[in-house]
Amino acid sequence: MTVPSNSPGADLFGEPVPLPPQRFEARLAGTLIADGAGFETRAVPSLSVTLEGVPGDRHAGHARPADSRVPWYPRGTPIRNARQLSIVAPDELAEIARRLGVPEVRPEWIGANLVIEGVSRLTRLPPGTRLHFAGGAALAVEGENAPCRHAGRAVGDHFPSQEELDLAFVRAAKGLRGLVAWVERAGDLLAGTGIDVRVPEQRLWTC
Template sequence: MPGVVEIQADLFGEPAGIPAQRFTARLSGTLIADGAGFATRPVPSLAVTLEGVPGDRHAGHSRPADSRVPWYPRGTPIRNARQLSLVAPDELAEIARRLGLREVRPEWIGANLVIEGVPRLTALPPGTRLHFPGGAALAVEGENAPCRHAGAAVAAACGEASAELDFPRLAGGLRGLVAWVEHAGELVADSPFEVHVPPQRLWTR
């Protein structure tokens, strides 16, 4: 497990780069959204293709543009970099604490993978690769920003109407990641996998 990395300045006063890291984490849960709604349900494993999770509502090589990409007219076909949603139990627990709830379950907010052993999962940089023993490899696209749609799902599940508006406001930096399938294979619950974090350097203009 990686430790805390302090960002040092280089000889020119710019932030020095953070070297690449590799470590092992655990896939503790696999879920699929194959019903009529937003929620997912636990399954023992997921066989993923380059289109994502077959039968999942977010599968596909492309997706229609929405409010997350306002530079395209809504509905424009764009590359689907949001094939899977990843969350961490510790971050969900913190969201629940902030909302004053007993819990926030992965399936309430449409998660596909529950990841343990990655400190600050939501902060993993884009370009991180996740390599699984079943041959599957995922590429992290970036943070899954909390939205009112997920908040409404939490509110409906726990019976607290205030969660619909509070979730987008309080779950920032904790909602997890979205990723796309780089190599097809199998994702099996309760199995280890490798995390490959690329070198990082803070960019400023």
Template structure:
């Protein structure tokens, strides 16, 4: 059995590579609410963004973690929410609305120049020019909470809260955690260090 397993054709492996982009906007949720607001810089610590609603080394599990009882304390891999301008525009087009602003859906950072940002794989290191490094955990799945926030800005349209989770899959950006603390400012260069990739089929 072991011989058969390792004599099988080697999976296709994509080599590690680097691509570069730019920090377009920075935002923080400084109160208890979901929405964020623009800031001139963000300082990252190992707990995330000090004072941000999503800061902390740990967090409580919710609907995204059905394998734990709701409210279980777990590692916080969702310290930072990262979006892309072009993906927001595409989500708005699919919803047939004028715009989706990043602060409406709790973004901390908007990056430009990284193609198909939401498809950047887990374990990618986002290294910023000033020295901070974020580690990508994975895609941020669109949810009805974000949909409700968008819908509040279009009171004459019905069903937008449900439309967002349906049309914004793989356009909602990434969540990440702080690997190396530092301060980031708008206009700063960021390099995405993408690891080797392959499809694991067992």
């Protein structure tokens, strides 16, 4: 199947026209770490990352056990850890809160490591996007962080008068939950500094 040749997204031969690569600046508004017993993170001034992720963070490591997000492997199978860091955007969290009818959804409640400002539709950044930080670190975006009831329960714990926020969160946060990424280059992530965002060429795959 190919895109019809009269489609705005196709060339004269019916092939999808690629979107050119982009490069722009953003800001690292916050850094957080999950170094406690629970799911939530806590704010810190900076993070030093290695190729295993954030030292001391619950998601650090070259490998991780397969879970419900990768049902094509038996649960517990060691697989490459492409979920070393969780990234969110303030405007998307505000929209989730609006949809849920709550005053706010804070990044630490849902286990975020990085809060990034200045990226339109952050969750929609394509896999393969590179984030280059002022402290020398570079992250590769693996893809969207699909919302789950676990994060929803964490939000619900802060609003006990509202029932079933765990399920409501899964619906409200779809397409807004942020991204997961892995460390491509070790270095420092300093809150308040700039980010060089490099989006690769995008080409729609069709069969």
